[in-house]
Amino acid sequence: xxxxxxxxxxxxxxxxxxxxxxxxxxxxxxxxxxxxxxxxxxxxxxxxxxxxxxxxxxxxxxxxxxxxxxxxxxxxxxxxxxxxxxxxxxxxxxxxxxxxxxxxxxxxxxxxxxxxxxxxxxxxxxxxxxxxxxxxxxxxxxxxxxxxxxxxxxxxxxxxxxxxxxxxxxxxxxxxxxxxxxxxxxxxxxxxxxxxxxxxxxxxxxxxxxxxxxxxxxxxxxxxxxxxxxxxxxxxxxxxxxxxxxxxxxxxxxxxxxxxxxxxxxxxxxxxxxxxxxxxxxxxxxxxxxxxxxxxxxxxxxxxxxxxxxx
Numbered sequence: 001x002x003x004x005x006x007x008x009x010x011x012x013x014x015x016x017x018x019x020x021x022x023x024x025x026x027x028x029x030x031x032x033x034x035x036x037x038x039x040x041x042x043x044x045x046x047x048x049x050x051x052x053x054x055x056x057x058x059x060x061x062x063x064x065x066x067x068x069x070x071x072x073x074x075x076x077x078x079x080x081x082x083x084x085x086x087x088x089x090x091x092x093x094x095x096x097x098x099x100x101x102x103x104x105x106x107x108x109x110x111x112x113x114x115x116x117x118x119x120x121x122x123x124x125x126x127x128x129x130x131x132x133x134x135x136x137x138x139x140x141x142x143x144x145x146x147x148x149x150x151x152x153x154x155x156x157x158x159x160x161x162x163x164x165x166x167x168x169x170x171x172x173x174x175x176x177x178x179x180x181x182x183x184x185x186x187x188x189x190x191x192x193x194x195x196x197x198x199x200x201x202x203x204x205x206x207x208x209x210x211x212x213x214x215x216x217x218x219x220x221x222x223x224x225x226x227x228x229x230x231x232x233x234x235x236x237x238x239x240x241x242x243x244x245x246x247x248x249x250x251x252x253x254x255x256x257x258x259x260x261x262x263x264x265x266x267x268x269x270x271x272x273x274x275x276x277x278x279x280x281x282x283x284x285x286x287x288x289x290x291x292x293x294x295x296x297x298x299x300x301x302x303x304x305x306x307x308x309x310x311x
Contacts (some may be wrong), residue, residue, distance in 0.1 A: 021140035023139070023140050037309060038287070038288050039288065041291040041295075042064070043070050043293050044057070045060065048115065050126075051115065053072055053129065054126045059137065064299070069144055070147055072084055074086075074148065076102060077101055077103050080103075081130060081131035081132075081155075083128065083129045083130075083131065089107070093107075094110055111126065112126040136163075146170060149173070150172070157186060158190070160199060161199070166198050166199040167200065171201050174203075175203055175209065175211075176212065179218050182203075202226055202228045202254065204230045206232050207241055208233055208235055227252065229242070229253060233262075234264065241253065252288045253288060253289065254291065257271060257282065257291070257298075266278045268298070272297060275301045279292075283307065
């Protein structure tokens with residue numbers, strides 16, 4: 001309880017910068033011209049201390065003071081949305097089979113396994129979390145990176161609008177989908193909200209794919225460009241990624257450091273030994289958003305080098 005109380009005080013102090021909620025203050029930074037501040041996102045939440053994609057994992061991310069939490073979403077048999085990275089129940093619960101073959105009521109009877117689950121992981125008292133339950137916890141406190149949202153752009157976007165959190169949640173999609181395909185999946189009414197940043201959208205581009213780089217240039221040719229791009233590269237060369245500059249209308253660059261193959265070998269593991277060769281490499285590429293499995297260490301290093309305000 002002490003940890004969460006301190007987090008609440010920290011969130012309140014951050015909010016006073018803009019006289020509103022913590023997420024409003026973060027959004028001012030996100031959409032403003034300043035690229036000094038680097039956002040860091042907790043991959044699957046606070047999974048080192050709680051089951052991934054769980055209620056305590058979300059609360060732990062807020063307590064740590066991260067800017068954003070990554071959550072995964074899947075659709076149940078009866079059309080509801082729950083948090084789960086996998087399409088099946090096996091790794092993270094005491095259930096089995098496809099999530100799409102079970103109703104929400106059935107899934108809510110299950111228990112989550114500790115940390116990142118697996119065959120030998122112990123069960124906890126935690127139950128799977130619906131998207132609505134998760135958004136009630138994050139609203140006003142932390143931004144959300146909603147992975148797998150491309151599985152049902154329109155349905156999930158409707159939930160975000162209904163819950164009043166579209167501006168606080170980043171939906172994203174693979175570079176295999178062209179702008180026209182993404183727009184069609186959202187529908188004209190919801191895509192109009194995306195263009196106003198009332199719903200956030202970020203394409204994922206594999207830099208080593210000629211086809212996906214072609215899609216990237218299609219996005220760049222749009223009248224309204226995405227607010228950010230997530231780039232993935234397997235290359236271990238120093239080949240530069242696209243550079244977007246520092247203007248208010250310039251997209252942000254998002255990089256991932258969880259494991260090799262996302263930013264070459266510039267990983268969290270490498271960063272823990274030599275931060276400048278991992279997270280520092282990301283900054284030299286122009287990244288202002290980093291997703292990490294070592295959020296405490298990444299956040300502390302960003303503050304040390306003057307790229308994060310802290311709380």
